[in-house]
Amino acid sequence: MTNIERPNTDCMLQFACLQQLPRTMRTWKLSALSGANVLGLILILALDQTAATEPLNSRNAYVDLVLDPKSSASVLQGFKKKSTTAVIYMCYNRTFLIEPALESILRSEDLHEFDFIISQDGGGSAAPLNPEVPNNINYGYIRHQENLNAGLHHFFMKQLVFEVLGYEHLIVVEEDVIIHPQAIQMLKFMLDMSLDDLEIGLVCIIDVDNSYFVDMRRYNASVQRVSMPEGHLWVYGMHATRYRAVRKHLLDYTELIRREEYNDLHKDPLAAKIRAMYKRKGIPLNIPLSQDLNLQYSLRLEGFDRRLTTVARFMKPLGNWGLHFRDDKETFFGRFGTEMFEGRVHLPPKETSREDMKDMAQTCIAQLDELFMGHLGRHPDEKAKSFAVSRLLGGSLNGIVLISCITQTAKRRTSDCRDTYWV
Incomplete structure (x- = not known):
């Protein structure tokens, strides 16, 4: 068992919280700080050129806190790292989606061999979660004080997992999917088999239902090598080596959207800034400006042209009102269907x-x-x-x-x- 080594972030946390209070209420809060922290707080306030006239925006203060590797672990107090693989469930505030999705993750085979963390965005609009997590699962829960937006949320989790906590592998499950009991197990095998394959940047569960056209009795455990930008990243895995290779690209994108609302991503002037960055880097300008495609094309820039995907669909989508799909239910499920592979896979997977x-x-x-x-x-x-x-x-x-x-x-x-x- 390895305890997470965290920097002393008490002062930064107290400062972020203090900035959210009316200025007239701040003086008495100083009495609760230690002498060393008071000195640090005085220094921070002295450097804040606008402190005397304009309160710091609480969301910006929180974003700065969680995106700083020196302080981001403070949102996961009391958690002890046990595994080399982190399974992250990223969600927002749609309880009707979160509950069945979480239930499916907790039914996953071998989840107890990994560390499981829920990261819930949404700030005050998100109701706290209280899932019944089995005692044999090493579990942590983050409920963000402010709404980060999806792009910042994804970068925060990758940075936290790989840079701050030092995991070797990350497996991500997004909010609006139900996963097969062996989905996480499959992804971990795929991560292991692709570690030294410098063409593969990601591993993922296929997001389309092709089952009518495949002999699933024979190919349910098969994986295939496909183009990097194909499909959506609803359930995927990534090596730390790949993160380190593209960190600068991910950070460039993150800095552009750091102070922005996610709904403004496809509007100018932000969209124009992102496309200008893509033009400098040689990324196609006609792609959606999402964090997923930014990740995929960043991996391509660094030579990771392909990804491994399952042949069978080990998940089914739930949501028709997400970040990228604003469809009625008939249209949404007409595109993606409602079925996933229901059988059992005899592991390990094998590339076709x-x-x-x-x-x-x-x-x-x-x-x-x-x-x-x-x-x-x-x-x-x-x-x-x-x-x-x-x-x-x-x-x-x-x-x-x-x-x-x-x-x-x-x-x-x-x-x-x-x-x-x-x-």
Whole structure:
């Protein structure tokens, strides 16, 4: 068991809290500080050029506290590091999503072998969580005093896990997913198998449901090497080595959004500043300006062009009102479906071989042909087959949407069905 070594942050914490009080109430608070801390506080106030006329914004003070590696561990008081792998559940304030998501994580196999931390953003708008965590799980809980925003929240967690606490591996589960009991176990195996593979930057659970087009009895434990920017990072894992390689890029992005509201990310002048940074670095300018894509393209800049993803979907999304998806339920679940792999995997996972990919392609074409003949009365053309196979082997075949395109009546079939899916 290794205790976390934390810097003396009492004064900084008290200062951050003190700044949130009306200025007339601050004097009596000084009596609660030690002599050394009083001297430190006097020095901080002396350096604060606006202290006499303008109170420091409480959110900015809290952001500065948690983004400083010297003080960020103060939000996790009493926690003792036991493992080399941290499993982080990142959430906000949607209790109806958090409760089932947390229940699924706590059912995870081998969770007791890792350290489990909940990091809840949202400040005062987020109701405190009190999950029933088994005694054999090493557990920590962070409830942020202020709303950081998703981009800052993600950087804070990576910095805390890798720089401050010194973990070797990070596994992230976002708020709005239910995960399979073996999802975390799968990710840890994938992290281990890719440690020395300098092409792989991340490992992740596939976010699309392609199960109709794959023989899951044979390939449920398979993983495949896919392009780095494909898909969404709902459940993923990362090595400390990869974090260190891209830390400067992540920090550049974080500094741009540090004082901004996350909803302003796609608006000028902030969007223009992010794109100007992307232009300098050679990152495409037409991508969404999210923290996930910033991470993925930063990894590409440092030579990590690929990621490992599962063939089977070991999670199912819950939320249609998230940061990137503002859809009604029918539209959202029409895109992502509601199912995940329900069987049991015989570990460890194995990367698909060329022979595996040939077999998967044949199964995909056979299933596609059956659908076309059953609903359209014809065989799929070569473009439709090529599309389905390339997407399947690239880890991005959304079987739910493809099936919907085939089974819809001609009147309800969208232009995307022909232009994108060749139906």
